[in-house]
Amino acid sequence: MGQYTATQRKNVRILLVGDAGVGKTSLILSLVSEEYPEEVPPRAEEITIPANVTPEQVPTSIVDFSAVEQTEEALAAEINKAHVVCIVYAVDDDDSLDRITSHWLPLVRAKCNPSLDGEGDAEAEAEGDTQCESVRKPIVLVGNKIDLIDYSTMDSVLAIMEDYPEIESCVECSAKTLHNISEMFYYAQKAVLHPTSPLYMMEEQELTSACKKSLVRIFKICDIDGDNLLNDYELNLFQRRCFNTPLQPQILDEVKVVIQKNVPDGIYNDAVTLKGFLFLHCLFIQRGRNETTWAVLRRFGYNDQLEMCQEYLRPPLKIPPGSSTELSHRGQQFLIAVFERYDRDGDGALSPEEHKMLFSTCPAAPWSYSTDIRKSCPINETTGWVTLHGWLCRWTLMTLIDVVKTTEYLAYLGFNVHENDSQLAAIHVTRERRIDLAKRQSSRSVYKCHVIGPKGSGKTGMCRGFLVEDMHKLIGKEFKTNVVHCINSVQVYGQEKHLILRDIDVRHALDPLQPQEVNCDVACLVFDSSNPRSFEYVARIYIKYYAESKIPVMIVGTKCDMDERRQDYLMQPAEFCEKYKLLPPHLFSLKTNKKELYTKLATMAAFPHLRQFGLMTEDPKLWWKAGLGVAAATMLGFIVLKTISAAGAHSR
Secondary structure (H helix, E strand, O other): OOOOOOOOOOOEEEEEEEOOOOOHHHHHHHHHHOOOOOOOOOOOOOEEEOHHHOOOOOOEEEEEOOOOOOOHHHHHHHHHHOOEEEEEEEOOOHHHHHHHHHHHHHHHHHHHOOOOOOOOOHHHHHOOOHHHHHHOOOEEEEEEOHHHOOOOOHHHHHHHHHHOOOEEEEEEOOOOOOOOHHHHHHHHHHHHHOOOOOOEEOOOOEEOHHHHHHHHHHHHHHOOOOOOOEOHHHHHHHHHHHHOOOOOHHHHHHHHHHHHHHOHHHEEOOEEOHHHHHHHHHHHHHOOOHHHHHHHHHHOOEOOOOOEOHHHHOOOOOOOOOOOEEEOHHHHHHHHHHHHHHOOOOOOEEOHHHHHHHHHHOOOOOOOHHHHHHHHOOEOOOOOOEEHHHHHHHHHHHHHHOHHHHHHHHHHHOHHHHOOOOHHHHEEEOOOHHHHHHHOOOOOOEEEEEEEEEOOOOHHHHHHHOOOOOHHHHOOOOOOOOOOEEEEEEEEOOEEEEEEEEEEEEOOOOOOOOHHHHOOOEEEEEEEOOOOOOHHHHHHHHHHHHOOOOOOEEEEEEOOOOOOOOOOOOOOHHHHHHHOOOOOOEEEOOOOOOOHHHHHHHHHHHOOOOOOHHHHHHOHHHHHHHHHHHHHHHOOOOHHHHHHHHHHHHHO
16 A cells, blocks of 8 residues: 655746846757857747656746737736746846835736736735735746846845735846756745745744644644654654654754754754744744655645645545445454553543543544544443553544544554555455355444334433443433443454444334434344333334345344233234244343343354244254354354354243
8 A cells, every 4th residue: 555645736837927038038948959049039838847747746837928919918917727826027127126025926826816906906915915815826026137246135035925925936047147047946836845934934933823833733643652742753653654754863953953052942852842843843944944844744635725635634445335444353353552642640541631641633533522422432430431442442442433534544644654555455355245245154344233122112221331340330210311322342253343232222113213223234123022012113113124125133122120011913922933933031120230241142143144043943954954163163063052142042
């Protein structure tokens, strides 16, 4: 798969404008022919410089403009097509210099923003009209004919740059002597590929808030031990990840000296602080080395607007119909490392504050700490905090039901950088369910069980009981938080599997279920054994949705500690199960604190070809035969009979 880096623009289009006679056309012809043209046409034809002869290895088109041959409409079109505009003036002509601010800069702004008046208001523009902030075109000021004077116009130009943040750079050159010609076009390329304005505010001599925010995230990701410092080891990893080369000890020492000299608290215990890290990038930009900071930002997934690229967050993932998505071993190991980094007190659980800090490199946490993860996953029952096991469970749940969100948050947390690979390496796509059925065994390690039944049947308590050690604590508890999923791990023949229980309400017996509510690895139809009208709901659901399907089904009667009532239905639950060759109803109560139900559900999901478990209870030999296909992998095929059949009998 390989590492992903946000890509820069694949081509550059440069437009040259300026007053007549300033030498725009001569500059282009001198660059191409490497000699000064004796005869200059009114306008040069558009030329394209191949990528292999440009410093940035990007094909570059150079476009000339002539007021003699072209209209103002053509100029507007060219300005909008260009990626950067070079405004050329003659260094020996003060009028051409003055017209940069009185005409050309307002004109370029206005053409980029049609809502502004054609000529624009120079004074308002100089103050930085917020209306056109997002569509300002990068500009390079070019002073031509430097061979004719023995002084510089740079002081005047730098004053203009302070008022117009879209001006990326300025250069003096000569088309006649070829002085700085290549540099001029390099600066124009650089203004597009490594622009200053998203990174740095000239007026304040400070990084922009967006740049600072991005670099803070990068610092946190690179701070592997979580001590808010980048030590030599972490800086070397950072250097390798961004530039594919180690940082030489001598250079590292020199960098630290520079930081210490300029930012007293930029170095602490011989390591770089966040302040020092930000200063270093500020220094790169001030010295014209924007490309260094851009290389770092792009390596961490940022585009030219300092937003994380969709391609970086959401790499394309092909999921065949009938397949599911799980965390790979690499994905689990990365998430364990992230958990341990932010478990500052080493108690094996994330406090709310630690949880908040962990997701500080993300736009927001992917779930609510108080109303989601603590209610859907195992927690430390003393503190109520999320354990490592619960942390991995919640990621397992998200990966199954919303894998795109998983890839996004893995990118936010730095998987791509730490693992030097796309976050697809953290995802395992299972084989299709039809293949599992054909091979008579599921290859999955995460199973989805839909718990379906009428409101008040006790299914929510059954789901929550899956998360706690002592189910007695849930007796009489009112579940106010509407948590749809509960996830925990179970052992199926010595192998750890994750079982996800999805709580689905059926308000009326004839209410239709949506396909996404029906399809799952195993269905658990729940009725209240103390309510005579409860079983009718699940009986109708089974007949309508599952009788002809290949999905294993378990029928569960809850509240079995209360008096069992005869059901107002054509058949009693046991008769119904016998007729449809299902296991006898499993009677469940929070008071018994028995958890074999969850193991049975996971086992049924693991062996979907044994859908009609009731048939197997009639002939124990069939269990043994069915287990032969599994025995090659687990050598425990016969235990299917002991676990399921015996548990079914015990539940009565």
